[in-house]
Amino acid sequence: DAGVIQSPRHEVTEMGQEVTLRCKPISGHNSLFWYRQTMMRGLELLIYFNNNVPIDDSGMPEDRFSAKMPNASFSTLKIQPSEPRDSAVYFCASRGAGGHTGELFFGEGSRLTVL
Amino acid sequence: AQSVTQPDIHITVSEGASLELRCNYSYGATPYLFWYVQSPGQGLQLLLKYFSGDTLVQGIKGFEAEFKRSQSSFNLRKPSVHWSDAAEYFCAVGAQGNTPLVFGKGTRLSVIA
Numbered sequence: 001d002a003g004v005i006q007s008p009r010h011e012v013t014e015m016g017q018e019v020t021l022r023c024k025p026i027s028g029h030n031s032l033f034w035y036r037q038t039m040m041r042g043l044e045l046l047i048y049f050n051n052n053v054p055i056d057d058s059g060m061p062e063d064r065f066s067a068k069m070p071n072a073s074f075s076t077l078k079i080q081p082s083e084p085r086d087s088a089v090y091f092c093a094s095r096g097a098g099g100h101t102g103e104l105f106f107g108e109g110s111r112l113t114v115l
Numbered sequence: 116a117q118s119v120t121q122p123d124i125h126i127t128v129s130e131g132a133s134l135e136l137r138c139n140y141s142y143g144a145t146p147y148l149f150w151y152v153q154s155p156g157q158g159l160q161l162l163l164k165y166f167s168g169d170t171l172v173q174g175i176k177g178f179e180a181e182f183k184r185s186q187s188s189f190n191l192r193k194p195s196v197h198w199s200d201a202a203e204y205f206c207a208v209g210a211q212g213n214t215p216l217v218f219g220k221g222t223r224l225s226v227i228a
Contacts, residue, residue: 102211
């Protein structure tokens, strides 16, 4: 089975540009999580979805960040406009439905550099 | 609120030596506990997890961890470290139900010859 797939793996952009990160969760999983990893703050939860519905977006830093999950197999995280302090690795993770024991399956991450 | 503390930012061990990485959590109910490993440029891979039953859990790559409720700890151990174990290790805590995991800041493991 394919794991969680994220794209792009690397993105370099200039301040003020729009950035869109994409995630395809594992087929059959019904929860999806977006985390951000930085040296200073470690792994922070940005937002998560259950059955395509956003449950908690309190970790989204500012209104510049938005996330959508239009269907069970696709999610996007958008930053508009981007700023240098958004530079980080963004991870998407998914989790299966009932009977599971809480494990998250992570993608390989999208490394964002904003100049 | 849940929280995880990994007191050691960086640990260096000799190849073949034993290893213990510390993890303390804060959570009001019975937690789900996890250890993940991250190699450079990679995502996080699950090493092991505890959710009930035997408090000593075995994981992949020869790792084990022990849940000690009285100490709110879930320390990761390995009897003999290999050079390939050099990586970043994260402890995480979660609750029952479809809720997020809360991660510690991680411990970077270096292995020397």
